[in-house]
Amino acid sequence: TQLLEQSPQFLSIQEGENLTVYCNSSSVFSSLQWYRQEPGEGPVLLVTVVTGGEVKKLKRLTFQFGDARKDSSLHITAAQPGDTGLYLCAGALAGNMLTFGGGTRLMVKP
């Protein structure tokens, strides 16, 4: 059982659709990061959220940190083929290192 559970594991949608992916845990995190990994490359940081209830926007991507800091969501509006990739959440427990979730693999078809 992973400390961070991501859902769904796989998502295939058409260009222009909206989607939300989730990152859940029973633990409280001091901060949570979202990374995107494109095929053949390493993960790259998208955003870090640190405050319960925090919402951050990055163009068509909206990230939310749960009020209790146990969960987070990533919402993509009007998905584009360039959004295709593996989305990983990573949480920092107090005094410990980042722990990565299992990832959500997104495919956006033209």
Next chain:
Amino acid sequence: NAGVTQTPKFRILKIGQSMTLQCTQDMNHNYMYWYRQDPGMGLKLIYYSVGAGITDKGEVPNGYNVSRSTTEDFPLRLELAAPSQTSVYFCASSYSEKETQYFGPGTRLLVL
């Protein structure tokens, strides 16, 4: 800055062979990590280091060894390659344990 560099990009090993995966970072980060990523899966931590001369096991250390003689370099050693070690290996570094991790481009390893 080159960031995190890894060599080689791709390697095929026979069962029982050994090899070293190289990782170098030029950001003066104290923390360095080795992960493996199996097809369609997330990242599993193999080993990490909090500074030169200090290393510790991660989630899946069996079959691997590491060393950290300098701040910049963090090589990963496979002593007796097994088919189960077929994977993509990523090295990463960060300023501290909770800060952003910067990843290298990965080494794709195939053990036959």
